[in-house]
Amino acid sequence: MLISTAHYATENGSKYLQQLCKHFAHKVAVSFDESEGTAALMSGPATFLADRDGLTIRVTAEDMKGLIQARFAIDVHLVTFAHREGFSGLSWSVEELPDASIPA
Template sequence: MLTDTGHFNTPNASKYLQQLCKHFAHKVAVTHDDSRGTVALGMGPATLTASADRLLAEVTAPDAAELDHARLIIDNHLKRFAFREEFEAMTWASATAPA
Protein backbone atom coordinates (compact mmCIF):
# COMPACT_ATOMS: atom_id res chain seq x y z
CA MET A 1 0.00 0.00 0.00
CA LEU A 2 1.12 3.55 -0.78
CA THR A 3 0.52 6.54 1.48
CA ASP A 4 0.50 10.29 0.88
CA THR A 5 0.16 13.04 3.46
CA GLY A 6 -1.35 16.42 2.70
CA HIS A 7 -1.75 19.56 4.73
CA PHE A 8 -3.79 22.75 4.58
CA ASN A 9 -2.90 25.62 6.91
CA THR A 10 -6.18 27.03 8.22
CA PRO A 11 -7.65 28.21 11.53
CA ASN A 12 -10.79 26.23 10.57
CA ALA A 13 -9.21 22.76 10.53
CA SER A 14 -11.61 21.19 13.04
CA LYS A 15 -14.63 22.66 11.26
CA TYR A 16 -13.51 21.29 7.89
CA LEU A 17 -12.62 17.89 9.36
CA GLN A 18 -16.12 17.58 10.80
CA GLN A 19 -17.79 18.78 7.58
CA LEU A 20 -15.81 16.32 5.49
CA CYS A 21 -16.53 13.41 7.82
CA LYS A 22 -20.24 14.16 8.03
CA HIS A 23 -20.40 14.47 4.25
CA PHE A 24 -18.55 11.20 3.61
CA ALA A 25 -20.65 9.40 6.25
CA HIS A 26 -23.60 9.50 3.84
CA LYS A 27 -21.78 7.02 1.57
CA VAL A 28 -19.01 5.21 3.50
CA ALA A 29 -18.04 4.23 7.04
CA VAL A 30 -16.64 7.15 9.04
CA THR A 31 -15.51 7.67 12.63
CA HIS A 32 -14.63 11.13 13.90
CA ASP A 33 -14.47 13.64 16.69
CA ASP A 34 -13.37 17.30 16.73
CA SER A 35 -9.72 16.55 16.01
CA ARG A 36 -9.49 13.20 14.21
CA GLY A 37 -11.47 11.29 11.62
CA THR A 38 -11.13 8.13 9.56
CA VAL A 39 -12.96 7.74 6.26
CA ALA A 40 -13.21 4.34 4.54
CA LEU A 41 -12.58 5.39 0.95
CA GLY A 42 -12.89 2.60 -1.61
CA MET A 43 -9.16 2.43 -2.32
CA GLY A 44 -8.08 2.62 1.33
CA PRO A 45 -8.56 4.65 4.49
CA ALA A 46 -8.15 8.41 4.75
CA THR A 47 -7.21 9.77 8.16
CA LEU A 48 -7.85 13.43 8.92
CA THR A 49 -6.27 15.26 11.84
CA ALA A 50 -7.03 18.84 12.89
CA SER A 51 -4.84 21.09 15.01
CA ALA A 52 -5.36 24.75 15.87
CA ASP A 53 -3.92 25.89 12.54
CA ARG A 54 -3.64 22.90 10.20
CA LEU A 55 -5.68 20.11 8.66
CA LEU A 56 -3.69 16.98 7.83
CA ALA A 57 -4.88 14.16 5.59
CA GLU A 58 -3.22 10.80 5.13
CA VAL A 59 -4.55 8.70 2.26
CA THR A 60 -3.68 5.10 1.47
CA ALA A 61 -4.16 3.11 -1.74
CA PRO A 62 -2.74 0.01 -3.42
CA ASP A 63 -1.21 1.82 -6.41
CA ALA A 64 -0.23 5.28 -7.68
CA ALA A 65 -3.38 5.80 -9.78
CA GLU A 66 -5.68 5.05 -6.85
CA LEU A 67 -3.54 7.20 -4.56
CA ASP A 68 -3.96 10.09 -6.99
CA HIS A 69 -7.71 9.45 -6.97
CA ALA A 70 -7.78 9.51 -3.16
CA ARG A 71 -5.95 12.85 -3.13
CA LEU A 72 -8.43 14.25 -5.65
CA ILE A 73 -11.39 13.06 -3.57
CA ILE A 74 -10.09 14.88 -0.49
CA ASP A 75 -9.11 18.02 -2.41
CA ASN A 76 -12.35 18.26 -4.40
CA HIS A 77 -14.56 17.81 -1.37
CA LEU A 78 -12.53 20.19 0.78
CA LYS A 79 -12.70 22.76 -2.01
CA ARG A 80 -16.50 22.86 -1.49
CA PHE A 81 -16.17 23.65 2.20
CA ALA A 82 -13.10 25.92 2.19
CA PHE A 83 -14.06 28.11 -0.79
CA ARG A 84 -14.02 31.24 1.40
CA GLU A 85 -10.29 30.65 1.92
CA GLU A 86 -9.79 30.16 -1.82
CA PHE A 87 -8.63 26.59 -1.21
CA GLU A 88 -7.46 24.78 -4.34
CA ALA A 89 -5.58 21.71 -3.08
CA MET A 90 -3.67 20.39 -0.11
CA THR A 91 0.10 20.40 -0.21
CA TRP A 92 0.84 16.69 -0.71
CA ALA A 93 4.13 15.03 0.18
CA SER A 94 5.35 11.70 -1.19
CA ALA A 95 7.40 10.25 -3.98
CA THR A 96 4.21 9.65 -6.00
CA ALA A 97 2.58 13.05 -5.51
CA PRO A 98 2.51 15.18 -8.65
CA ALA A 99 4.89 18.15 -8.71
Protein backbone atom coordinates in the same frame (compact mmCIF):
# COMPACT_ATOMS: atom_id res chain seq x y z
CA MET B 1 1.35 0.33 -0.17
CA LEU B 2 1.40 4.06 -0.88
CA ILE B 3 0.77 6.82 1.63
CA SER B 4 0.12 10.43 0.74
CA THR B 5 0.02 13.24 3.29
CA ALA B 6 -0.98 16.90 3.10
CA HIS B 7 -1.41 19.75 5.54
CA TYR B 8 -3.76 22.70 5.12
CA ALA B 9 -2.87 25.65 7.36
CA THR B 10 -6.20 27.07 8.54
CA GLU B 11 -7.95 28.14 11.71
CA ASN B 12 -10.90 25.98 10.60
CA GLY B 13 -9.25 22.55 10.60
CA SER B 14 -11.81 21.01 12.94
CA LYS B 15 -14.70 22.42 10.92
CA TYR B 16 -13.33 21.00 7.66
CA LEU B 17 -12.50 17.64 9.26
CA GLN B 18 -16.11 17.32 10.39
CA GLN B 19 -17.53 18.44 7.05
CA LEU B 20 -15.38 15.94 5.15
CA CYS B 21 -16.29 13.09 7.48
CA LYS B 22 -20.01 13.89 7.42
CA HIS B 23 -19.92 14.01 3.64
CA PHE B 24 -18.02 10.73 3.26
CA ALA B 25 -20.36 9.07 5.81
CA HIS B 26 -23.06 9.04 3.12
CA LYS B 27 -21.06 6.38 1.23
CA VAL B 28 -18.43 4.77 3.51
CA ALA B 29 -17.79 3.94 7.16
CA VAL B 30 -16.57 6.99 9.07
CA SER B 31 -15.71 7.86 12.65
CA PHE B 32 -14.75 11.30 13.90
CA ASP B 33 -14.77 13.85 16.65
CA GLU B 34 -13.58 17.47 16.72
CA SER B 35 -9.90 16.64 16.30
CA GLU B 36 -9.60 13.22 14.62
CA GLY B 37 -11.42 11.33 11.92
CA THR B 38 -11.16 8.28 9.69
CA ALA B 39 -12.97 7.37 6.50
CA ALA B 40 -12.84 3.95 4.85
CA LEU B 41 -12.49 5.25 1.30
CA MET B 42 -12.71 2.68 -1.48
CA SER B 43 -8.99 3.06 -2.27
CA GLY B 44 -7.96 2.73 1.38
CA PRO B 45 -8.29 4.50 4.69
CA ALA B 46 -8.04 8.27 5.10
CA THR B 47 -7.22 9.91 8.41
CA PHE B 48 -7.82 13.51 9.36
CA LEU B 49 -6.17 15.36 12.25
CA ALA B 50 -7.16 18.90 13.20
CA ASP B 51 -5.28 21.15 15.56
CA ARG B 52 -4.83 24.87 16.01
CA ASP B 53 -2.38 24.93 13.07
CA GLY B 54 -4.75 23.38 10.54
CA LEU B 55 -5.83 20.06 9.06
CA THR B 56 -3.48 17.17 8.28
CA ILE B 57 -4.76 14.46 5.96
CA ARG B 58 -3.26 11.05 5.25
CA VAL B 59 -4.56 8.66 2.60
CA THR B 60 -3.42 5.11 1.93
CA ALA B 61 -3.85 3.05 -1.24
CA GLU B 62 -2.45 -0.05 -2.91
CA ASP B 63 -1.55 1.80 -6.11
CA MET B 64 -1.12 5.29 -7.54
CA LYS B 65 -4.55 5.24 -9.21
CA GLY B 66 -6.26 4.70 -5.84
CA LEU B 67 -4.12 7.37 -4.22
CA ILE B 68 -4.97 9.90 -6.92
CA GLN B 69 -8.69 9.12 -6.62
CA ALA B 70 -8.66 9.59 -2.83
CA ARG B 71 -6.67 12.81 -3.01
CA PHE B 72 -8.96 14.18 -5.72
CA ALA B 73 -12.10 13.40 -3.67
CA ILE B 74 -10.66 15.25 -0.68
CA ASP B 75 -9.36 18.20 -2.70
CA VAL B 76 -12.60 18.73 -4.61
CA HIS B 77 -14.64 18.78 -1.41
CA LEU B 78 -12.24 21.12 0.36
CA VAL B 79 -12.46 23.51 -2.60
CA THR B 80 -16.18 23.75 -1.84
CA PHE B 81 -15.93 23.80 1.96
CA ALA B 82 -13.03 26.29 2.18
CA HIS B 83 -13.88 28.55 -0.75
CA ARG B 84 -14.09 31.63 1.51
CA GLU B 85 -10.42 31.11 2.39
CA GLY B 86 -9.39 30.90 -1.25
CA PHE B 87 -8.47 27.22 -1.00
CA SER B 88 -7.22 25.90 -4.34
CA GLY B 89 -5.76 22.48 -3.53
CA LEU B 90 -3.39 20.61 -1.27
CA SER B 91 0.28 19.93 -1.79
CA TRP B 92 0.56 16.17 -1.27
CA SER B 93 3.69 14.21 -0.42
CA VAL B 94 3.93 10.50 -1.31
CA GLU B 95 5.87 7.66 0.26
CA GLU B 96 5.92 3.97 -0.47
CA LEU B 97 5.97 1.48 2.38
CA PRO B 98 7.89 -1.75 1.88
CA ASP B 99 5.66 -4.83 1.93
CA ALA B 100 7.24 -5.98 5.19
CA SER B 101 5.86 -2.93 7.02
CA ILE B 102 2.24 -3.64 6.12
CA PRO B 103 0.45 -5.13 9.13
CA ALA B 104 -1.26 -8.49 8.56
